[in-house]
Amino acid sequence: MVVERFSQNLINTGIFKIYIAIGFFATIIFFTFNSELFSPLQMLFGAILVTVTLKGFSNLMLSFIVNNFSLDQKRMEFDNRYNEDKINLLLNQLAVKDIKEDKENDEQSDENSTQDKKEEAAS
Structure with a gap:
């Protein structure tokens, strides 16, 4: 082509x-x-x-x-572009995973803090 x-x-x-x-x-x-x-x-x-x-x-x-x-230069540009897109996709997935984990940790810490407050109020 x-x-x-x-x-x-x-x-x-x-x-x-x-x-x-x-x-x-x-x-x-x-x-x-x-x-x-x-x-x-x-x-x-x-x-x-x-x-x-x-x-x-x-x-x-x-x-x-x-x-x-020579198609070698075109092939290298295509490979670099493909690898760059793949790396960006993996980084975006990792960032989304980190955000989800941070939200889960925040929710757990909020639940723990509300339980601690209830225990303090009960005692």
Whole structure:
């Protein structure tokens, strides 16, 4: 999912389209300046061949970038976030447990103090 989103964002930036367009126009300029050496059919096939080759190179670069994309950092961030949430949950449960115990202790001490007062009043 992360790699797919990364590769889609990389494609949507248009860097590969710009790369291919620059190569195409550079080829056209090359053939324009050297028009005495090439026939029109050679120029057409040359421009097509260079464009297809550049498209292949851009796909190759994209595959290398995606293959070298590391998920270890994303996995560590996810694990840290998961562990942090789990620790916070356990701390909250411990705090609730402590509050309940404190209330029970307060109730018991109140009961003991009322019993002590009754015993003092009876004696």
